Amino acid sequence: MYLLIPAAGMGRRMGSSRNKLLLSLLGQPLLAWTLKAAEASQSITWIGIMGQPYDFEEFKAIAESLHLTKPLQLIQGGETRQDSVYNGLQGLPERAERVLIHDGARCLATPELFDRCAAELQHCQGLIAAIPVKDTIKVVNEQHRITDTPNRQYLWAAQTPQGFEVELLKRCHQYGREQGWQVTDDAALLEKCEIPVKIVEGEETNLKVTTPVDLAIAEFILRQRVISEQ
Numbered sequence: 381m382y383l384l385i386p387a388a389g390m391g392r393r394m395g396s397s398r399n400k401l402l403l404s405l406l407g408q409p410l411l412a413w414t415l416k417a418a419e420a421s422q423s424i425t426w427i428g429i430m431g432q433p434y435d436f437e438e439f440k441a442i443a444e445s446l447h448l449t450k451p452l453q454l455i456q457g458g459e460t461r462q463d464s465v466y467n468g469l470q471g472l473p474e475r476a477e478r479v480l481i482h483d484g485a486r487c488l489a490t491p492e493l494f495d496r497c498a499a500e501l502q503h504c505q506g507l508i509a510a511i512p513v514k515d516t517i518k519v520v521n522e523q524h525r526i527t528d529t530p531n532r533q534y535l536w537a538a539q540t541p542q543g544f545e546v547e548l549l550k551r552c553h554q555y556g557r558e559q560g561w562q563v564t565d566d567a568a569l570l571e572k573c574e575i576p577v578k579i580v581e582g583e584e585t586n587l588k589v590t591t592p593v594d595l596a597i598a599e600f601i602l603r604q605r606v607i608s609e610q
């Protein structure tokens with residue numbers, strides 16, 4: 381299975397002056413934890429990382445320090461996550477039929493989650509990892525007045541990995557560009573093209589490190605894992 385890792389962001393919500401994926405998490409760059417899970421996955425055979433060229437030297441150093449056994453390709457990212465995935469798709473080897481996309485910032489995803497998504501992708505055109513929403517969600521208007529309380533049974537929080545047939549995802553990205561669609565995940569492009577996307581049960585710990593609080597929570601979870609492995 382081919383894996384593309386969007387890693388070309390800036391981390392504005394982290395308040396960081398550099399790519400948050402290079403920040404230290406339990407003594408290693410955040411991206412290293414994501415790559416370790418990809419390396420440990422049984423199904424992933426090829427890894428592409430979309431980054432900004434000024435981060436490439438550090439990405440290479442991280443990959444070398446991990447002694448990755450899987451082929452690794454660095455691909456120039458874009459201005460938005462959507463652009464970065466678009467570029468990543470162009471950088472896939474021609475033989476790639478299916479692909480998983482996984483945010484570099486979701487550094488706690490387990491190898492087992494990659495493997496479950498990869499296995500499920502043999503039976504559908506598109507899928508995403510997601511978890512049921514725990515909160516009661518309110519829809520509000522511009523005056524901050526509640527307009528609706530949707531039934532939680534139908535609300536799931538999107539995660540990555542998100543997996544697709546390569547040709548289908550390429551077509552949806554291309555069409556989305558032509559239509560000027562701006563989306564925050566790849567599934568949204570298929571939804572807009574009215575193509576069904578399946579949900580695979582994600583992991584509650586598979587948080588996206590977005591703000592400094594997320595970094596602290598991620599560190600806590602990783603510490604627990606390291607302790608339980610000892």
Ligand SMILES: Nc1ccn([C@@H]2O[C@H](COP(=O)(O)OP(=O)(O)OP(=O)(O)O)[C@@H](O)[C@H]2O)c(=O)n1
Nearest residue numbers: 386387388389390391392393459460464484485
């Ligand atoms: N131009 C971009 C923007 C984001 N990403 C990647 O997409 C993932 C999810 O994005 P997000 O958490 O929003 O990361 P940032 O863009 O870095 O954060 P922010 O929105 O706070 O600036 C991250 O792994 C990020 O590196 C990317 O590859 N290319």
Ligand SMILES: C[C@](O)(CO)[C@H](O)COP(=O)(O)O
Nearest residue numbers: 483538539540564565566588
């Ligand atoms: C793809 C994603 O990680 C799914 O949760 C997310 O949508 C991307 O980042 P953002 O924080 O929603 O911009």
